Amino acid sequence: MxxxxxxxxxxxxxxxxxxxxxxxxxxxxxxxxxxxxxxxxxxxxxxxxxxxxxxxxxxxxxxxxxxxxxxxxxxxxxxxxxxxxxxxxxxxxxxxxxxxxxxxxxxxxxxxRLNYSELSTAHRTTMWTIVNMLKAKPMKSANDKMMINTFDTDVDxxxxxxxxxxxxxxxx
The missing domain is CATH 3.40.50.360 (Flavodoxin domain)
Structure with a gap:
């Protein structure tokens, strides 16, 4: 064992x-x-x-x-x-x-690691929706900004x- x-x-x-x-x-x-x-x-x-x-x-x-x-x-x-x-x-x-x-x-x-180049269509669509909602927020946190700035790029x-x-x- x-x-x-x-x-x-x-x-x-x-x-x-x-x-x-x-x-x-x-x-x-x-x-x-x-x-x-x-x-x-x-x-x-x-x-x-x-x-x-x-x-x-x-x-x-x-x-x-x-x-x-x-x-x-x-x-x-x-x-x-x-x-x-x-x-x-x-x-x-x-x-x-x-x-x-x-x-x-x-x-x-x-x-x-989040490699957009490897995401399923459903996961990519979900991320696109989340990022667009974050872009519309008036007060963005550091985490929100990170998600927006790294959208559609491979991040390890x-x-x-x-x-x-x-x-x-x-x-x-």
Whole structure:
């Protein structure tokens, strides 16, 4: 049995990249969320680290954590997204998505990648709509301005060095 369980969901690849690098650092294999339940059941003490993108209100990792019984083990949820760090940490949308489990789950935010050149038509249309709504706002936040300024460009903010904090949490 492994000492850690690293589970992930990924839409465009940045979350998978984080999960695979984290798993390598911890000496385990990254598991897709569909494989994670069996590993959690097989090893009742291994700390679990779930990595997941957030797309608007959709947070597959938070949903997985909310519906899984982890017993007394350590659990972390790592949200990967494009929101500016200070906004993501202040808003702490993962805590809201976790509901009653929020206090027992360590939360981390990791900056992701948004390559417009790879987006599905539906996702691109959604982003176009959001950006146009933001342009119409009279008072724009720094996050709003970032979304407007990076629209229709490939942006890679993945920073594997940010995994150091998660490794330290897992190993303590």
């Amino acid at each position: 492994s000492d850690y369980i690293v589970a992930f969901e990924s839409t465009y690849g940045s979350t998978r990249q984080y999960a695979e690098d984290l798993a390598t650092r911890l000496g385990v294999k990254a598991l897709h969320l569909t494989e994670a339940a069996a590993a959690i059941e097989a090893n009742s003490t291994a700390p679990v680290i779930v990595l997941s993108p957030v797309h608007g209100p959709m947070h597959p990792g938070a949903k997985f954590v909310s519906y899984t019984d982890f017993g007394q083990r350590k659990v972390a949820l790592c949200t990967v997204g494009m929101t500016l760090d200070e906004v993501a940490q202040k808003k702490d949308g993962a805590a809201k998505a976790l509901g009653s489990k929020a206090d027992s789950v360590q939360r981390f935010y990791l900056p992701g 903010r993945v920073d594997l060095g940010r995994l150091d904090e998660i490794v330290a949490w897992a190993q303590n």
